[in-house]
Amino acid sequence: MKAKSPLEIYKLLPKTNCMKCGTTCMGFATNLIQRKQKLDECPYLDEKARKKIAELIEPNIKEIEFDGLVVGGEEVLFRHELTFFNKPPFLIKANEQNYEEVVKEVKSYKKIYIGKELKLDGILLEFKGDKDKFLRALKEIDLSLAIVAPPNVLKSALEVRRTAIGYATVENYEDFLEVAKAYEVPVMIKSNDLRELKFLAEKFRGEGVKYVINPVLDRISSCYDRVIKIRVNGIKGDRDFAYPIMVEIDFDDVFYSAMASMTFVCRYADLMVFREVNPLVLMPSIVLRENIYTDPRVPVAVESGLYKIGNPNGNAPVFVTTNFMLTYYTVKTDLESAGIDCYLLVIDTGGICVGASVASGRFNANAVKEALDKFKVEERVKHRKLIIPGLASRLKGAIEDATGWEVLVGPVDSSAIKDWLEKVWS
Amino acid sequence: MRLKVEGLKADFEVEIEGLDIEGLEEIEGLEIEGELILELIVPAITKAISEIVSKRVEKKIELPEVEIKELEFPNRIREVVIGNTEKGTRRYSVKVGGKGSIFEIGYAIALDVFDTKIKLPKAVRDAYGDLLNDPVEQAKAIEEKKMADLIAFHIISIDVENKEPKEAVKSLKRLLDEVGMPVVVGGCGDVKKDVALFREVVKVCKDEGIVLNSATLESGEEIGKLAKESGNAVISWVQLDINQQKQLNRIIAKHTREIIMDTTTAGLGYGTEYSFTTMERIRLAGLKGDEDLAYPIMTAGSNAWGCREAWMKDTTLDETTWGDRAFRGPIWEIGTSLVSILAGADLVLNLHPKSAECLKKLREEFA
Incomplete structure (x- = not known):
């Protein structure tokens, strides 16, 4: 974004501190710069100021919306410089012949991760030659989608559904330009040649048409080279390249597909298309996407505390774990799915997992004692037994000395708790 | 027509x-x-x-000229040579580091070999079969089939069997006698035991140009000294902390500049946001001119095997199938490694031969 300091925004705001947006004008200006609030949240902006501020806070990479998806909108090359904002939607390829099956698969795909359901985002619908069926598919598919079809099919398709269209190339761009202008939809431009992409970008941008750049994933290495060049120059002020990038992963080899997809999750894909719903490729990619697009300004931690799992009574076991969000949710899910009524004592390790926090010393006997006292665990249970993670086994003695409680060392992975508990707890 | x-x-x-x-x-x-x-x-x-x-x-049509601006950096990452072919007995050496951009991709690959039997994931047991009965035979197979550039030999018997270091390094001696690849020699992770181990290690690999894996803030002073005196390199290991990484590098650098950093690699999905960003920031700092951080980076992609997605049979949770474990494990390891490679890693440790094979192919593309 152009604005470098909140002051640039502040002077255009009403400066009344009316708090309608939930904060002061200065606070609002700061939040706009950090993209934590939207401009519309200020009800007292005149048109001129709004336009000016909108220009000042427009993301370095254009943010484009179509059919319920948001792509692009990035500000930085490295996430620690601010954060990455919009996770690249994952689309699966389908066509008018197979879409019913594919849509079903896309809808049912699910990966549970830190208490969230990670899902796929939609379909890239390709035209294979049957226009009637294609139009029916566009009507029927109740997922977000983008269209890849020849120019002579696009008008009827867009009459059914307005969304991004592709692929515009140097051969056919004039037709795409005409349709995109008439229907006000974004265009996916495609070439493995940066000069051609630049040519197309100039044409579309010149006519006020938004676009997504597909630099063609032929090999990971050559596509990587193009993607880096496009994004670095887009961020550095090349206005033609300041648009979202998409990659389409279409290889036979599952290992190569997984490498391709993970490469571009880390490096600048704003939209990703997969050949099929293959968990071997999708699971690591969807988890990685979650990680890379985590806001580094917010710690990945849950509140420390004493959490109830099921309906624990005074004889229920007490498990100790860290407040790293992933550890917490993993342990919680395992305890719940094993049907164990118990307490989970979550100690503050600064959002670091068991292994690392034991090694660094954040997970220590004193931290356990403090949590025991703070959350009054002895008022909840009659026994005086704590179960610590297997990875924290070396703290057994120290915790016993510090707390006076008996310490049992649980399994290294919480998936084994059920069997373990049956042997040691009655 | x-x-x-x-x-x-x-x-x-x-x-x-x-x-x-x-x-x-x-x-x-x-x-x-x-x-x-x-x-x-x-x-x-x-x-x-x-x-x-x-x-x-x-x-x-007339295509426009594209003026490409590169992200430029004033500094270069130092180069470390592993494996001494002149003073030592290594057959060849491997250079790591030397990069001038955060986007430059290049890395050496090491396969893990353990000096004693430990519980390994099924996919790994299946891949090696009987070779796992003898670490030296396993290393020889890796060398013969060119499965990796280096051997990452982990001497963990000092912990799991409480072996005396003097006794434990005998297998390393045998390895060096029978295998010509450059070697990274690792300990068990207990600082005290590892220092005692490395005192013995350097005696059997004088001037071999191996890498001592690893020195920590506690042991950096002594292990740095040991590395220097024996003509070997050292891994500087800190848990995801840029300032501590600088501090440890400085301690070691008083003795030797043959340093490779292990900035800590989280298994994919288990803290990747921290380890990716820490590594990226350390690399960027080095490229921007911070000499204390301008060292090559090692990543233990093998940490992926701690993640249940890599080893567990299949999900019993209410979600889509995870896919065949024989593929899933290596893919998780490849992913864990690749994320680090993209952040700048110059040396990758892998457990499964398939991971090494895929990453080798990818590297050839980038060469």
């Missing part, structure tokens, strides 16, 4: 009369009789035509 048609069972040529390649209008109105043939041939013809047309268009 004759067109070569590809994509059918056998390539053949068809003749289309009246087709004027100079005018697209003609092609759009093209009709061929016979449905079967039409279905088979049309995609191929379209492809051939589009190739011809694209050549034609290239002549017509």
Whole structure:
């Protein structure tokens, strides 16, 4: 974004501190710069100021919306410089012949991760030659989608559904330009040649048409080279390249597909298309996407505390774990799915997992004692037994000395708790 | 007009009369009789035509020049050579580091070998089979089949069997005698035991140019000294902390600049946001001129095997199947490694040969 300091925004705001947006004008200006609030949240902006501020806070990479998806909108090359904002939607390829099956698969795909359901985002619908069926598919598919079809099919398709269209190339761009202008939809431009992409970008941008750049994933290495060049120059002020990038992963080899997809999750894909719903490729990619697009300004931690799992009574076991969000949710899910009524004592390790926090010393006997006292665990249970993670086994003695409680060392992975508990707890 | 048609069972040529390649209008109105043939041939013809047309268009339109700005950095990462072929007995050496950009991709690959039997994931047991009975035989197979560039030999018997370091390094001696690859020698992770171990390690690998894996803030002073005196390199290991990483590098650098950093690699999905960003920031700092951080980076991709997604049979949770474990494990390890490679890693440790194989192929592409 152009604005470098909140002051640039502040002077255009009403400066009344009316708090309608939930904060002061200065606070609002700061939040706009950090993209934590939207401009519309200020009800007292005149048109001129709004336009000016909108220009000042427009993301370095254009943010484009179509059919319920948001792509692009990035500000930085490295996430620690601010954060990455919009996770690249994952689309699966389908066509008018197979879409019913594919849509079903896309809808049912699910990966549970830190208490969230990670899902796929939609379909890239390709035209294979049957226009009637294609139009029916566009009507029927109740997922977000983008269209890849020849120019002579696009008008009827867009009459059914307005969304991004592709692929515009140097051969056919004039037709795409005409349709995109008439229907006000974004265009996916495609070439493995940066000069051609630049040519197309100039044409579309010149006519006020938004676009997504597909630099063609032929090999990971050559596509990587193009993607880096496009994004670095887009961020550095090349206005033609300041648009979202998409990659389409279409290889036979599952290992190569997984490498391709993970490469571009880390490096600048704003939209990703997969050949099929293959968990071997999708699971690591969807988890990685979650990680890379985590806001580094917010710690990945849950509140420390004493959490109830099921309906624990005074004889229920007490498990100790860290407040790293992933550890917490993993342990919680395992305890719940094993049907164990118990307490989970979550100690503050600064959002670091068991292994690392034991090694660094954040997970220590004193931290356990403090949590025991703070959350009054002895008022909840009659026994005086704590179960610590297997990875924290070396703290057994120290915790016993510090707390006076008996310490049992649980399994290294919480998936084994059920069997373990049956042997040691009655 | 004759067109070569590809994509059918056998390539053949068809003749289309009246087709004027100079005018697209003609092609759009093209009709061929016979449905079967039409279905088979049309995609191929379209492809051939589009190739011809694209050549034609290239002549017509004027493509703009693209002025590419690179992200420039004032500094270069130091280069560390592993494996001494002159003073030592290594067959070849491997250079790591030397990069001048955060986007530069290049890395050496080491496969993990353990000096004693430990519980390994099924996918790994299946891959190595009986070779796991003898670490030296395993390393020899890795060398013969060129499965990796280096051996990452982990001496963990000092912990799991409480072996005396003097006794434990005998297998390392045998390894160095029978295998010519450069080696990274690791301990068990307990600082005290590892220091005692490395005192013995350096005695059997004087001037071999191996890498001592690893020195920590507690042991950096002594292990740095040991490395220098014995003509070996050292890994500087800190848990995801840029300032501590600088501090430890400085301690070691008083003795030797043959340093490779292990900034800590989280298994994919288990803190990747921290380890990716920490590594990226350390690399960027080095490239921007912070000499204390301008060292090559090592990543233990093998940490992936701590993640249940890598080893567990399949999900019992309410979610989509995870896919065949034989593929899933290596993919998780490849992913864990690749994320680090993209953040700048110069040396990758892997447990599964398939991971090393895939990453080797990828590296060739980038060469």
